[in-house]
Amino acid sequence: MNTITIERAKHDQTDEIAILVGDLLQEIMDRIGINIFHFDLEETQERLADFIESEKNFVFIAIDGVSNQIIGFVSSYEGYALYAEGAFGTMAELYVKPSYRSQGIGKMLIQALKEFGDQRGWKRLEVTTPPLPQFDATLSFYEREGFEISGGRKLKKVL
Template sequence: MQKTIIFRAIKDQSNAISILVGELLQEIMDRIGIDAFHFDLEETKARLAEFIEQEKNFVFVAEDNENGELIGFVTVYEGFALYAEGAFGTMAELYVRPPYRSQGIGKMLIQSVKDFADERGWKRLEVTTPPLPQFDATLSFYEREGFEISGGRKLKVVI
């Protein structure tokens, strides 16, 4: 029996997924030493439920089949661009709880997104890594999964 199962999340799982989002953001901030994100569990839970319900985000979760605990997730959203030749997907978040890492769960989550992308007719997937060099291992992971550096840097302006 497979220990981990991957499936598309429903909005009723927003609380459990939002807890994982908080863990992801805290891990990033701890590693870079900057409070880069504002996280409020209730706000995130409500936002995620809306995103799932309105298909603004498609969320896949990894569940430990032995205890039913959610142990990882990936979010992806659809975008449109001329350079991408139409519709494409962007993975916004990917997280696996530390005790479950290096067991192929991240790979399984990415494969679920690749399969979903194929169903939707997307020609490409994009992802932005957390800050380097603190997350060089994350970059290496994505490269092992077939992602290539496409240049540039992610920039933002808060409005």
């Protein structure tokens, strides 16, 4: 019996979600062997609370009905581009605790985000994978969920 529910995150859940953000970033850094993220729990909690309140981010959480704990989340933001033919969503983070993986929870989170995007008139949903080849399995997961490779590498310039 599946006791996992998906719901939109609320302001009072940011402390628990921020811990998962830290877990996600640490997992990426451990796999690639490079310390590429700065993570401060308190700053992340404050930033996440602001993002949720101001709707800069739309966050959905997976809750284990047995333990009543948040076991995964997806965060996204809305963008607008000519190439995307208008409004679209970008998945900023998707994370499921390792002990809950391969149970369809990531798929459930993406489905909730797709339905939300449909309601907002998004034309597409985009995501950038963590570094490859260390995250080839993540790329395969997204492809199974209907995502297609649409471009080159993600680049950044710190301002």
